[in-house]
Amino acid sequence: MFLFLKTVVFLDSCFSGRGDRSVVAEGTRPIGLSIKNPVIASGRTVVISAAEGTQASSFYKESGHGLFTYFLLLGLKGEADSDSDGWVDVEELFTYLKPNVSKLARRINREQTPTIFPSAGSMDTLMELKLSKPD
Numbered sequence: 001m002f003l004f005l006k007t008v009v010f011l012d013s014c015f016s017g018r019g020d021r022s023v024v025a026e027g028t029r030p031i032g033l034s035i036k037n038p039v040i041a042s043g044r045t046v047v048i049s050a051a052e053g054t055q056a057s058s059f060y061k062e063s064g065h066g067l068f069t070y071f072l073l074l075g076l077k078g079e080a081d082s083d084s085d086g087w088v089d090v091e092e093l094f095t096y097l098k099p100n101v102s103k104l105a106r107r108i109n110r111e112q113t114p115t116i117f118p119s120a121g122s123m124d125t126l127m128e129l130k131l132s133k134p135d
Contacts, residue, residue, distance in 0.1 A: 006129055008090060011049040012066040013057055046090055046129075047117045048097065058110045067112060071100045078134030087130045 050057040050068030063070040072093075074080075080088045080096035097114045105112035 007045045008129065008131065009045065009047045010072060011047065012068040013050065048094055049115050051112045052115055055112050056110070058105055058108065058112050060104070067101050067104055068097070068114060071097050076132045081134065086133055088132045088134065090129045090131060093131060
């Protein structure tokens with residue numbers, strides 16, 4: 001039995017096994033998310049990760065955060081509110097994160113593409129979940 005109604009998990013880490021200029025600890029091994037996981041498969045949980053499984057999660061020196069966390073914080077503060085309703089929902093946030101993280105990563109000669117689990121099309125009610133109401 002699940003004790004939560006809906007959960008959103010943000011992961012700014014990478015498990016690609018690459019240690020060059022990434023936040024991966026030496027000696028870590030790749031892991032993956034599986035839709036067979038009962039928490040993710042429950043239809044109540046969405047996971048947004050900083051990068052695809054083969055990519056490193058990049059640090060953004062100017063912000064003191066990872067690229068993903070930098071844009072996550074901006075998005076939750078209101079930059080992702082594309083319909084200007086005063087709320088940031090999962091769909092708006094992911095739609096904001098993916099191109100912004102990828103674009104800035106390319107500018108610093110990196111490849112980084114945020115991902116969402118389960119896939120966006122399979123979780124319509126979660127995509128509308130309100131995450132923040134910026135001031």
